[in-house]
Amino acid sequence: MSIRRTTKAARGAVAMASAVGLALVVAGCGGGGDGGSQATDDKKPPARSTAPKDTGPGAPAADSDKVIGEMKGADGIVVTLHSVVRDSGGFVTVNGTVTNRGTRAFNAIDWRSNETELRSRSSISGATLVDKAGKKRYLVLRDTNGECLCTTGLSGLLPGASRPVFAQFPAPPAKVTEVDFQLPTLPPASVQITD
Numbered sequence: 001m002s003i004r005r006t007t008k009a010a011r012g013a014v015a016m017a018s019a020v021g022l023a024l025v026v027a028g029c030g031g032g033g034d035g036g037s038q039a040t041d042d043k044k045p046p047a048r049s050t051a052p053k054d055t056g057p058g059a060p061a062a063d064s065d066k067v068i069g070e071m072k073g074a075d076g077i078v079v080t081l082h083s084v085v086r087d088s089g090g091f092v093t094v095n096g097t098v099t100n101r102g103t104r105a106f107n108a109i110d111w112r113s114n115e116t117e118l119r120s121r122s123s124i125s126g127a128t129l130v131d132k133a134g135k136k137r138y139l140v141l142r143d144t145n146g147e148c149l150c151t152t153g154l155s156g157l158l159p160g161a162s163r164p165v166f167a168q169f170p171a172p173p174a175k176v177t178e179v180d181f182q183l184p185t186l187p188p189a190s191v192q193i194t195d
Contacts, residue, residue, distance in 0.1 A: 069181065069189035076102030079165070081181060084191045091141060092129065092169045092193060094181055098154070099162040108154035110185050113140070122155040123148055127167045130180040130188070138169040138179075 069081035081096040100106045113126040125148035129138040141149040150167035157163055172179065172193070180188040 069191045071181075071183065071186040071189050073186045075104065075106065076100060076159075077106055077186075079183060079186060079189075081189055081191055084179070084181070084193050086171050086174075086193050086195050090171050092138075092171045094127070094129070094167050094169070094191075096165050097162050098157065098165050100157045100159050103159055105159070106155075106157040108157075111154070111183050113148070121152070123152040124150045124154065124165055124167050124183060125152075126184045128182045129169045129172070130182060131172045131176050132180060133178075134172065134176060136172065138172065141168045141170065 066082050067080055068083065071079040071081075073079075078099045078101055079096055080099065081094065083095045084092060085095075086092050098106075098108075108122050108124060111124045111126050112121060125140050127140055127150065130136070131138070143149065148167070151163075151165040154163065154165070177193050178190060179193060180190050182188040
């Protein structure tokens with residue numbers, strides 16, 4: 001077996017393991033609906049989704065009042081970071097808002113990854129988390145179909161409009177609390193990971 005096939009198979013195995021782990025996390029968050037355990041669950045906070053719901057082009061991102069970082073690009077594009085949260089499922093979710101302060105429509109075609117086997121277009125699939133101290137780069141997680149676990153369909157953002165964005169990454173070791181969030185064509189932003 002060639003090195004290329006071995007590498008391709010290893011990537012596939014990692015993607016499959018990530019997708020299975022995410023599926024288990026999502027399945028564990030589902031409500032039973034049987035009503036039998038209602039009395040004991042009243043004291044627990046409601047389960048939160050790991051991926052923000054996209055309720056439309058102008059919907060605010062989770063914790064949109066909180067700003068932990070900002071990245072400014074060409075043509076008036078600004079990415080405001082609101083949270084970087086470590087989940088017990090072994091991944092980190094970055095939430096933010098992209099705003100077009102320019103004069104023409106924005107398409108995130110330059111923010112996608114350049115891997116030919118992946119299908120996400122006009123997305124933030126090219127985003128990375130960088131642990132500078134550990135000298136390690138974390139790529140956006142993918143599902144078994146090659147789609148990123150991130151905001152997709154990020155095209156036609158008109159001047160003055162905003163859109164929530166998110167991306168999920170494998171979690172760095174627990175001792176790592178500061179990382180750089182990077183998007184192609186934008187300067188990196190140093191952010192703190194919260195639990």
